[in-house]
Amino acid sequence: MNKINYENLNYDIKIKIYHDQKDFGPGVAKIMELIRETGTLSEAYRAMEMSSSKAWKIIKKAEKDLGIKLIDTVTGGAGGGKSTLTKEGEDFLDRYISFSNELENIAKELFNKHFSCDIINKR
Amino acid sequence: MNKINYENLNYDIKIKIYHDQKDFGPGVAKIMELIRETGTLSEAYRAMEMSSSKAWKIIKKAEKDLGIKLIDTVTGGAGGGKSTLTKEGEDFLDRYISFSNELENIAKELFNKHFSCDIINKR
Numbered sequence: 001m002n003k004i005n006y007e008n009l010n011y012d013i014k015i016k017i018y019h020d021q022k023d024f025g026p027g028v029a030k031i032m033e034l035i036r037e038t039g040t041l042s043e044a045y046r047a048m049e050m051s052s053s054k055a056w057k058i059i060k061k062a063e064k065d066l067g068i069k070l071i072d073t074v075t076g077g078a079g080g081g082k083s084t085l086t087k088e089g090e091d092f093l094d095r096y097i098s099f100s101n102e103l104e105n106i107a108k109e110l111f112n113k114h115f116s117c118d119i120i121n122k123r
Numbered sequence: 124m125n126k127i128n129y130e131n132l133n134y135d136i137k138i139k140i141y142h143d144q145k146d147f148g149p150g151v152a153k154i155m156e157l158i159r160e161t162g163t164l165s166e167a168y169r170a171m172e173m174s175s176s177k178a179w180k181i182i183k184k185a186e187k188d189l190g191i192k193l194i195d196t197v198t199g200g201a202g203g204g205k206s207t208l209t210k211e212g213e214d215f216l217d218r219y220i221s222f223s224n225e226l227e228n229i230a231k232e233l234f235n236k237h238f239s240c241d242i243i244n245k246r
Binding site: 003004005008009010011012013014015016017018019022066067068088092095098099102103106107110111113114115 | 126127128131132133134135136137138139140141142145189190191211215218221222225226229230233234236237238
């Protein structure tokens, strides 16, 4: 273990939005995006390889902290349960995605600035 | 649970730098900063209300993933154990702090842009 290999270095940024408890983050956002695409919670948590109870738990915690309902679910019926985002959930998710995307783009530049091989090799 | 209260909303950004495993993040960075300030690992993990074994575990994992030694420790001696950052550790920590600070400053602006009450109330 001597000199760091800056060439294959990666970064990861996890963004949470909250009032008191950091419960709304990439996990809930991803579930919501999948619900928007597929119309069901079960498709969403299966795609994320998450259990139904875990998915519900993190959604409920985020809803509690934010003080809004994020997801509407109609259980049963001919085609099984159906989930949609609430109006407030749609709005909140859109803001989270815009904020995240803009920050990720800037992070990429900043990461190259602070961790690029070129800069390091010139030292 | 109806309309979200955007006024007291907060954000949190967690940055990790890694090769394969996301092991270097705010926790290890904080321990390293405290070691730089205090010269001992024990002061560092006490200040973070962390056990010695937990502190060592997260340091070792980060060192393994990054492929460099971050911390040098001399155990025992007259005044007890002493820890310092290695040259590579100093350099890496400085880059992490600069990257984080710059990103945090931009995040603040972007958060206000996407989640400010003014914008939301105008809708």
